[in-house]
Each structure stands twice: as C-alpha cells, then as structure tokens.
Amino acid sequence: MLLIIFCLFIAVVVVQFLYYVVFFGKFSFAKPQTSTPKRVPISVIVCAKNEEENVKNFVPLLAEQNYPDYEIVLIDDASSDETLEVFEAFEKQYSNVKLVKVENNEAFWGNKKFALTLGIKAAKNEYLLFTDADCYPKSNEWIKEMSANFTKEKTIVLGYGAYNKIKNSFLNKIIRFETLLTATQYFAWSKLGKPYMGVGRNMAYKREEFFKTNGFIEHMKIRSGDDDLFINQAANSKNTTICYNPESFTYSKPKTTFNDWFTQKRRHVATAKHYKSFDRSQLALFYASQLAFILLPIILLAFQFQWIIVLSLIGFRYLFAWISLGFAAGKLKEKDVMYWFPIIEIVLIFTQFNIFLTNTFSKPVHWK
Template sequence: MNILPSVLLSLFALFCTIVAVQVFYYLFFFRRLAAYKPSQKAETQEYPVSIIICARDEAHNLAKNLPGILVQGYRTSHEIIVVNDNSKDESKYLLDEFKKSFKNLIPVQLSQEAKLIPGKKFPLSMGIKTARYEIVLLTDADCMPASEFWLQKMQDAYQPGIDIVLGYGAYHKMPGILNKLIRFETFHSALQYFSFALAGLPYMGVGRNLSYKKALFFNNKGFSSINQIPGGDDDLFINMVANKKNTAIVIDPETYTLSSPKKTWKEWWRQKNRHYSAARYYKPKHKFLLGLYSLTHAMLYPLLIVALFYNWWIALSVYGVRLLLQSFIWYKSMKKLQEVDLWPMFLLFDIWMFVYYFLFVPALWKKPKQHWN
C-alpha cells in the first residue's frame, strides 16, 4: 500500500490549517493597528511628568541625545532624572555641566552595585523613587525624541482609568541590509504589541518609549517579583501589570524615539538574545498566543513546498489569500509607523522570519547575562 498520497494529504491539510490560523491573527489582531485612528479629544491636558533615563558609561549618547529631551516644548512642570549607574566615563561631569543650564535636570549618582538584582531594575527603581510626579516617562540614553512634542503628546494619552502608555521606539534609517532587518524586526514586534493592546491583551512595552504611573509601580511592589531576571524592566513589568482597561497606545510620528541601530551582526545577535531570554516569563496566555503565531509562521514555507506537490494551484491560492491580506495590513501599518520604505521587500522579510524564529528559539531557554549594558 502506497502511503505517500495519504501523507501528502495530511500535510496539505496541515498547511491549510496553518494558513487559516495566520489569517485569524491578521483579521483579529493585526488589522487593528492597520485601521487604528486615535479618538479625538475635546480638550487636551498637561500633567506634571518625570522623565527617567538610566545610563551606564554613556557620556557620548547623553551628549548627543539629552539636549533633545531637555528642550521639549512643555509648559507644565516636568523634570528629567538621569540615573548615572556606576559610570566610569565622564558622565558625571557632563551632567553637572547640563545642570548649570537646565534646572529641571536631576542627576542621580549611584556608586554601588545592587547585589542580587542584575540588570537595569535597581537604577530604574531609584529613578522612579526620586521622581516627584505621578506620571513617569521612560527612555534610554541612546534615544532621541523625534520632535519637541514627544513629552506633550505621550502624556496627553492619559485619561481616567489609563495607567500605561505604550510608545514606538524606532531606529534611524541607514544604508545596508542589517539596518533594514533591524527596522523590520522592530516594526514586526510593534505590530504585535500594539495590536494585542488594541485587542485588550497588552503584553509588553519597550523601555525606549514607555510611560506609566508611579502608583501602578509601587502598588505592584515594583520589580520585586522579577528582580532575579536580568532583563524585563520594560516588557516583563508591563506583562505583569497591564490589562485591557488601563493601557493606551500612541503612534503619532512626533512621539517616536529614535535610536542608532547595531552596526554589526554580532551586536545585534546579543541584543536579540537578551530580549528573547525574558519572553519565557510572560503570562501563559501571552506565551500561547505569541508562540502559536510564531510556530505557524515558521511552519508556513516548509509546508507550502510540500503542499505544492499535492495540488500546486490550490496551495498557491490558499497561500495567496494569506499573502494579499498580509501585504495590505503590513502596508497600512508600516505607513502608520513611518516604515513604509520597507514594504517593497515584504515578501523577503516574511521568508526571513522563517529563519529568524529558528535562530532565536534557543534564547528562550538560554540563561541570560547578568549585566544590562
């Protein structure tokens, strides 16, 4: 008995099922970002805000990016707290010089390491503890606001019931395939966490552009439950405290922060491994939904090749439905996040994701490094 036809039929059915799952994700989740239009507010408000930046040996980044934060066009009370975490470069002297011209700059000097609390959580906790205002807005030393209205528009997303505001941390556009891959991966990640938040399932934010309330931080005992994990000061904390009612997103281009991307494959590899090492600690429902999406995405192309041998025109038709839907939603979403120059390569990026998932799956089980910079 020839079992090959029955095996091909089973694999073809699995291929169709995987495409159906992918279509579900695009129609139920990702279309939300593609179609997102922020609600018009009758009036805006300006809350006092504490901007917090943690830096270790980043004098060069502070010199380049801090001025864009210090000169934000914001009339209401605000402060810029820079936690200088055991830096051995000239960061302290640089901050002292900035302090002479900007009285709302608050340097916090840390001269001792926090034992048994790896990563960035201790300096960030000290920054939040120092903050005078209820709303804190977080970014990194290597980030520059896209406009002078970053602060104003990020805090404007707060309204009754909102405790968390998720922003977009973009990367500068530069020549080269690595830059495009980094920017695409950043877009793809944002497509997921923004869309999930809009669907009432917020699961992460990025520390390059994130805001929440001090009360939320202290009512949940800060990072105490994740202090033993080197990463996660942004995504794991948000995963722990966010819900469908207390989270808002902001995708106005004037609210983006811009960072310089990694310039070598080795640096990028380390960065991505560090990020994915924290994903294992997400809530089970988030791990399931994200894992199912990644698994079906990774299996799509190998099964497409097999399905072609069973019935090529049906296989291509099924794949084409998913591809057309994906291309439309990616285009609309890339346009909203100012990454539309990546769209002509969307098919190559989609195939690249098959390789990407297999490259970084081991990071889910690999023990993360204990330092944050």
C-alpha cells in the same frame, strides 16, 4: 501523509489570517490618532550606563521639549566612563534636571532595575515618561503627545520606539521590519484588551502602577525586562492605552552588525519566556505558524500535491499580510521596509528559529 500536511497548511493559513487581519487589524486599520493635551506634570526618566557620547547629544533634545511642567531625571548607573560628569554638567545647565547617582550594590550589582527604582523614587511627579540613553524624541512635542493619552483610568501609555534608517543596509531593513512587526503586535493586543509588553525606549505610566506591583521585585533577578516584564505584570484592559502619533516617536541607533543584533534579540526572546501563560501561548502560536507557513508548502510543492491550491493559498496569505502590515507601516512611518517584505520575513523567521535553538543551549548576556 501529504493530505495531512495539506490540511495542516490550510489551518496555518487560517491562523495567519486571524493574526494579521482580525488581531493585528485592530491597530493596522485603526483611524489616525488625535490628541487633547493634558498638561499633567511629567518626570522624564533616563537611565544610562557608559553612554557619555549618546547623552551629550540627546539630553539637550529632552531639555527642548515644548511642555510647561516637566523634569528630567538622569540616572547614572555606576558608569565607568564620563557619563556622570556629563550629567553633572547638565544638572548645572538646566534647572529642571535632577541627577541620581547609583553606586554598585552587592545585592543588585549591575542591575538596571535597581537603578531605575532609585530614579522612580527620586522623581517629584506622579506621571513618569521613560526613554533610553541612546534614544531621542522625533519632535519637541514628544512629552505632549505621550502625556495626552493619560486619563483617570488609563495610567499606562505604550509608545513606539523606532530605529534610525541606514541607507543601503539590508540589516537595517530587517531590524526596522522586526521592530514594526513587534509594535504592531503589542499595539494590537493592547487594543484587544490584552496588553503584554512595551519598550523602554518610549513608554509612560503613573507611579502608583509601579508600587501596585511592588516595582520590579518579582523579576529583579532577571537582568532584562524593566520594560516588557513590568508591562506584562502591570498592564490590563482598563489601565493601558497606546500612542502612535508620529510626533510621539523616539528614535535610536540600530545595531550595525548581525552578531550584535542577534545578541540583542536573544535577550529579548529569553525575557519573553517569563510572560503570562496566555501571552507566551499566543506568541508561540504566531511564530510557529510563521515557520510552518514556510516549511509545509515546500513539502507539498516538492511532491506537486494540490499545487494550484497551495500556490493560491501562498498568494492569498502574502496579500492579506502585506496589506495589514502595510497599513501599520504607514502609521509608524516604516513604509520602505514593506517593499522587501517577503524576503525580510523569510530571513527573520529563520533568524528567530535560530535564536530559539541558541537560547535553548546557552544563556544570553544582559545589561552592560
């Protein structure tokens, strides 16, 4: 029995090597990104529901972008606070702001996808750039950097949506490490010709891609997934590219309590079960190998079975995973989380397993 476990452990290390070095390495070890400005007309789309404080602070940053031809489409998704009034004030203040007011619809009540659909239809430009109401661009070059990746063939651009750093917060390090790992995965698989997700905090696509897939219609009843489910459906090796120039990043406020973050991740994991079968399978294999890498050596070491080889394999795996994610962290400006890598990873693996079990027995809550 121990020999079987030992062989399984070796197989797990091999699988992990394939993921971290062969697959994720496509992004981790890629050259720094350079861009040539395209200057295509852009519509920046922001959907907000009860976000009055965030939009007060962040919409002015969108209005200060160094880009010659763009509009800002502000969508108020039937807010019950002062979001609409703030948007109306911005519409008067900035000539390139367009306001879309969404009233509750009996068929699509509280559905962000319905609100986004109205905003996409109202946009005057064919190239659309998305961010969330609680996000802000790192620089005034955000639009320029994201739009520079559009070509005749590449009509979907996946960007990086980071979270603000909170000093002396271990939870913040976990959140940013998980964000780093997720971005490394979807950037790498995009480079491999298998794009499977993007984040609504920072992504762009040509409007024709939206209508090719009939918008969100196939997953309209799923409350989340306006970003990743759409990309999973619309993206392919020919039409999708990535943008990881630091000037293209967006930042948002992270959750500050474990329960709030746990609830957020439950929604994300619940949405992933609607991905294409290949994408579900590769994600399941990766996370199963993560969990197995923690559990199997514990059994082997408890019985002192080939303990020198087991410890060597553990060290080898941590070395190549640390190197691969370290290079990715350098590109995404998240190097500080890698100092805590082994500890954060273990916490994250068991948290994800807990999320899987929790979602099996109850459904998470979605859009506000």
